[in-house]
Each structure stands twice: as structure tokens, then as C-alpha cells.
Amino acid sequence: MAADDYLDVRVRELLDRISADGLAPGGGSASALTVAFAARLVAMVARCSPEWEVAAGVAAQANAISDRAVGLAGADGLAWEAALLALRDAETAEDEDARRSFALEQKLEAAASAPLEIASLGADVAALAAEAGDSCEATYRADAAAAAALAAGGAAAAAHLVRVNLGVHGSDPRLERALASEQTARDLADRLLESTG
Amino acid sequence: MSRHSALSDAELVRLCRADDADAWSELVERYSRYVYAIAVRGFRLADEDAEDVFQDVFTRVYTRLDTLRDDASLRPWIAQLTRRRCLDALASKGRETAADEDALTLEESEDLAEIEEAFAVREALAGLSDTCQDILDRFFAQDQSYKTISDELEIPSGTIASRIARCLGRLKDAMEPRS
Numbered sequence: 001m002a003a004d005d006y007l008d009v010r011v012r013e014l015l016d017r018i019s020a021d022g023l024a025p026g027g028g029s030a031s032a033l034t035v036a037f038a039a040r041l042v043a044m045v046a047r048c049s050p051e052w053e054v055a056a057g058v059a060a061q062a063n064a065i066s067d068r069a070v071g072l073a074g075a076d077g078l079a080w081e082a083a084l085l086a087l088r089d090a091e092t093a094e095d096e097d098a099r100r101s102f103a104l105e106q107k108l109e110a111a112a113s114a115p116l117e118i119a120s121l122g123a124d125v126a127a128l129a130a131e132a133g134d135s136c137e138a139t140y141r142a143d144a145a146a147a148a149a150l151a152a153g154g155a156a157a158a159a160h161l162v163r164v165n166l167g168v169h170g171s172d173p174r175l176e177r178a179l180a181s182e183q184t185a186r187d188l189a190d191r192l193l194e195s196t197g
Numbered sequence: 198m199s200r201h202s203a204l205s206d207a208e209l210v211r212l213c214r215a216d217d218a219d220a221w222s223e224l225v226e227r228y229s230r231y232v233y234a235i236a237v238r239g240f241r242l243a244d245e246d247a248e249d250v251f252q253d254v255f256t257r258v259y260t261r262l263d264t265l266r267d268d269a270s271l272r273p274w275i276a277q278l279t280r281r282r283c284l285d286a287l288a289s290k291g292r293e294t295a296a297d298e299d300a301l302t303l304e305e306s307e308d309l310a311e312i313e314e315a316f317a318v319r320e321a322l323a324g325l326s327d328t329c330q331d332i333l334d335r336f337f338a339q340d341q342s343y344k345t346i347s348d349e350l351e352i353p354s355g356t357i358a359s360r361i362a363r364c365l366g367r368l369k370d371a372m373e374p375r376s
Contacts, residue, residue, distance in 0.1 A: 054363060056369070058358060058362050060362075064336070068340060121342070123342070123343070123344065127355070127357075181344075
């Protein structure tokens with residue numbers, strides 16, 4: 001599915017596509033859409049808080065991040081499909097082929113690129129949600145906390161995909177970036193959930 | 198950035214009338230993408246036709262600047278010249294029988310409106326502080342994360358979103374008289 005498809009498809013059809021026995025959308029696209037949902041929740045909270053001085057600006061940022069996340073849902077699906085096909089090709093091959101292995105590695109690295117950005121967007125949405133939680137109308141603080149929790153979940157899932165797709169556990173700077181985004185989002189969400197619990 | 202890049206359109210027109218070569222360069226630099234966007238995105242002209250429109254529009258601007266009644270109305274004047282030349286180009290290709298903007302499709306009209314809006318935003322942005330221009334460009338145009346902005350500008354990450362929001366507020370204020 002391309003990015004525009006995610007905006008045009010009905011929720012039921014999207015859910016069916018995710019659960020279908022096929023290629024994308026998979027975990028990366030789902031984590032991107034989770035971050036997009038979280039961002040839209042922050043925008044709603046901001047719009048419902050007319051007394052908050054910077055509410056309109058926060059809503060604009062949240063919507064911009066949501067658009068980027070939807071774009072990444074499409075990009076991740078395409079990259080993951082290519083990687084999955086290369087994986088299957090490698091699994092069915094009878095002999096070791098250095099060129100095929102290199103191509104597979106390249107495709108898996110490309111498949112880590114979108115989740116890395118998704119994790120970063122998750123951290124940004126959690127930051128916006130935290131600001132919203134501190135300053136929004138009291139009625140909507142729980143929605144801000146829910147947005148932070150969703151953003152943290154999306155960031156955690158995306159960081160996990162970065163780790164798996166890169167096949168690394170150590171000091172790869174991309175993995176470190178993804179894990180830092182995950183940690184930032186989680187810390188912000190925990191603080192907000194505790195304060196609204 | 199030229200020494201004239203901070204000038205208003207009215208100031209630029211005044212210098213162009215006085216045959217200031219740098220002012221002419223700045224005028225072309227400021228409006229070249231605008232003219233090209235109207236021709237290519239708004240009227241769907243092919244590259245070579247858009248190039249002809251581009252040359253003709255700026256030739257007319259150069260030769261007819263004295264006919265511009267309000268120096269501050271440079272952009273709408275250039276837009277009008279460009280639209281007319283685009284319609285002429287379409288008519289000469291047989292795509293439009295009448296040189297009339299009513300003949301534009303809805304999509305073309307929407308694209309023209311978007312181009313107008315984009316340039317109005319650009320003009321309003323130019324009136325903001327360098328800090329605001331920078332931070333808005335990083336977030337909305339370069340898609341930078343709060344962490345990247347924080348690291349590169351050495352600003353605490355927790356304050357980035359509210360800074361962007363305040364700059365957006367100033368941008369909105371700057372645009373309100375136009376709308």
C-alpha cells in the first residue's frame with residue numbers, strides 16, 4: 001500500500017489487510033499508524049484547549065507529524081515487501097551466493113530506515129503529548145496521556161524492528177538512535193500516565 | 198543572499214525603476230520559481246513552453262514596470278502577466294479555444310490557489326526573525342525531529358515544540374492582514 005492508500009482506505013479494510021496472509025502492511029506500518037493516531041489525539045486535545053496560548057501551534061505540529069507517519073507507513077510497507085521477497089529468495093536458493101547475500105543485506109538495511117524514523121516521530125509525539133498534558137484543559141488530560149502511551153508503544157515497536165532488520169545488538173548508531181527515541185517516549189509517557197492516574 | 202533580499206517588493210520596484218542591476222537580479226530571483234510554478238503546476242505547460250512564458254513574462258516586467266500603478270502589488274501583477282501568457286501558450290497549442298481562466302480545470306485552479314498561498318506564506322516568513330525562520334524551516338520543510346533541532350541549535354529539547362508554536366503564532370499574525 002502506498003502512503004495515499006492509507007488515507008483513503010476504510011478502517012475495516014485496513015484491519016483486514018493487516019491481518020491478511022500476505023506481505024505489507026506489517027509491524028512497521030502498524031507502528032507508524034499508531035504514532036499517527038497518537039499525533040491526531042494530541043491535535044484534538046490542543047484544539048479543545050482554547051485557553052492554552054500555543055495550542056494552535058501544537059496542533060499544527062501534531063498534524064504535520066501525523067502526515068509524516070502516514071507517509072512512513074507506506075514507505076515501510078514497500079521496503080519490507082522488498083526485503084521479505086529477498087529473504088524468501090535466499091531461503092529457497094540451493095547454494096551460497098555472495099551477490100544475493102549482499103542484496104538481501106541491503107534490502108534489510110533499507111527496511112530498517114522507516115522504523116528508525118517512526119521511532120523518532122514517536123518520541124516527538126510523546127513530547128507534544130507531555131506538553132499538552134501539562135497545559136491542556138483538565139478534561140482532556142487523559143487523552144493526552146493516552147496519546148503519549150500510544151506514541152511510546154509505536155516508538156518501542158519501531159525500535160524493535162530496527163534492531164531485528166539490522167540484525168545488530170551492539171553499538172550501531174542507528175540502533176542507538178532508535179533506542180534513545182524509544183526511551184524518551186517511554187519516559188514521557190510514564191510521567192504523564194502517573195500524573196493523570 | 199543578495200544585499201536586496203530583505204527589501205519589500207515596493208522598495209525593490211523603486212530601485213528597479215532607478216535601473217539598479219542588483220535590484221533586477223533580486224526581482225528575478227524572488228519571482229522566478231513563482232512564475233515557473235504557475236506555468237508548470239497551475240497550467241501544466243511543458244518545460245519548453247514554460248521556459249518561453251518565463252522569458253516573456255520577465256521581458257514584459259522589465260519593459261512595462263512603469264505601468265505598475267501600486268509598487269506593492271508586484272506579485273499580483275506578475276501573476277496576472279504569467280496567467281495571460283500561459284493561456285496564450287495553451288491557445289496556440291489548441292488546448293484552449295478561449296483564452297479564459299474559466300477554462301481551467303478545478304485541479305488547475307486549486308493548484309494555482311496553492312501556489313498563491315505558498316508564496317504568501319513565504320513572504321510572511323521573510324518578515325519573521327531569523328530564529329523563527331530557521332526553526333520553522335527545520336521542522337516543516339526539512340522534517341527534522343525535535344532532537345535534531347535541539348542538538349543543532351543547542352536549545353533544550355523540551356522547549357522546541359513551544360518555540361515552534363510561538364513562531365507559528367507570529368506567522369499567523371503576519372498573514373492575517375492578507376486574508
